[in-house]
Amino acid sequence: MATSHLQPNSFETRQSPAVRLESQDWPRVEAELDRDGVAVLPELLTADECSGLAALYDEGRGGLFRSRVVMARHGFGQGEYKYFGYPLPGLLPDLRAGLYGRLAAIANRWASALGLEPHYPPSHAEYLRRCHAAGQTRATPLLLRYGAGDYNCLHQDLYGTMVFPLQVVVLLSAPGVAFDGGELVLTEQRPRMQSRPMVVPLRQGDAAVFAVSHRPVQGSRGFYRVNMRHGVSRIRSGTRSTLGLIFHDAA
Numbered sequence: 001m002a003t004s005h006l007q008p009n010s011f012e013t014r015q016s017p018a019v020r021l022e023s024q025d026w027p028r029v030e031a032e033l034d035r036d037g038v039a040v041l042p043e044l045l046t047a048d049e050c051s052g053l054a055a056l057y058d059e060g061r062g063g064l065f066r067s068r069v070v071m072a073r074h075g076f077g078q079g080e081y082k083y084f085g086y087p088l089p090g091l092l093p094d095l096r097a098g099l100y101g102r103l104a105a106i107a108n109r110w111a112s113a114l115g116l117e118p119h120y121p122p123s124h125a126e127y128l129r130r131c132h133a134a135g136q137t138r139a140t141p142l143l144l145r146y147g148a149g150d151y152n153c154l155h156q157d158l159y160g161t162m163v164f165p166l167q168v169v170v171l172l173s174a175p176g177v178a179f180d181g182g183e184l185v186l187t188e189q190r191p192r193m194q195s196r197p198m199v200v201p202l203r204q205g206d207a208a209v210f211a212v213s214h215r216p217v218q219g220s221r222g223f224y225r226v227n228m229r230h231g232v233s234r235i236r237s238g239t240r241s242t243l244g245l246i247f248h249d250a251a
C-alpha cells in the first residue's frame with residue numbers, strides 16, 4: 001500500500017498508551033479544564049484496548065473486581081459497575097499513574113486558587129501511600145456497563161476526606177455503532193446563579209478529564225468556587241461501556 005493511503009493515526013495507534021498520553025495537547029487540555037472544568041483527550045486508547053478492557057467485565061477470574069454495584073438498588077440510576085481490586089490489571093496501573101502525573105500540577109494550581117495548600121505530590125504512588133495512611137485503601141478504578149434504557153444520575157465520586165480534584169472517564173464503546181444516546185453530562189453549580197450544563201462528545205477510546213466536585217473559576221474579584229457533578233443521559237439502544245479512573249482510593 002502506498003504510504004499516502006495510511007491513516008494519519010496508524011502510527012500512533014501502535015504506540016503505547018503512555019506515549020499517546022504524553023503526545024496529548026496538554027496546553028489546550030489545561031486551558032479547557034480552567035475554562036470549563038472538563039477537557040477531552042482524543043484517542044487515548046485504541047479500539048483493541050477498549051474492547052479488551054470492556055471484555056474484562058464478564059471475566060469471572062477471581063480477584064479482578066472487589067465489588068459489583070447495581071445502580072438501581074442505590075438510587076444511582078440504572079445500569080451497573082464493578083470496582084477493580086488491587087492489583088489493577090493490564091495497562092491500568094501505568095495509565096492511572098501517568099494521568100495523575102500530568103494532572104497533579106493542575107490540581108495544585110486549583111488548590112492554591114481556592115486558598116488551600118497545594119499538597120498533591122508529583123507521583124501517584126506517593127499520593128496513594130497518603131490515601132492508604134488516611135484509611136482510604138480500596139481501589140477506585142471501575143468498569144461501567146449500561147444497556148438500553150440505563151442512565152447514571154448526576155453525582156460526585158467522593159470516597160473520604162482525601163480527594164484528588166480531577167478524574168477521567170474513557171469511552172470503551174463506539175457511539176452510533178455499539179450504542180445510541182448515553183451522553184456524558186456535567187453540571188456546574190455557581191454561587192447565586194443558575195447551573196450550567198455541559199455535554200461531552202466522546203468517540204471510542206477518547207477520555208474526558210473533569211472536576212470531581214469543586215473547582216476554581218476566575219471572577220472579576222479573584223477566584224470563586226463552583227460545584228460540579230457528572231452523569232450519563234439515557235442509553236437509547238445498545239450497550240455502552242466505560243472505564244472510570246479516580247485517583248484517590250476509597251475508605
Ligand SMILES: O=C(O)CCC(=O)C(=O)O
Binds near residue numbers: 168
Ligand atoms: O459512564 C460514564 O460516562 C460516567 C462514569 C462515571 O460516573 C465515573 O467513572 O465516575
Ligand SMILES: [Fe+2]
Binds near residue numbers: 155156157230244
Ligand atoms: Fe462518576
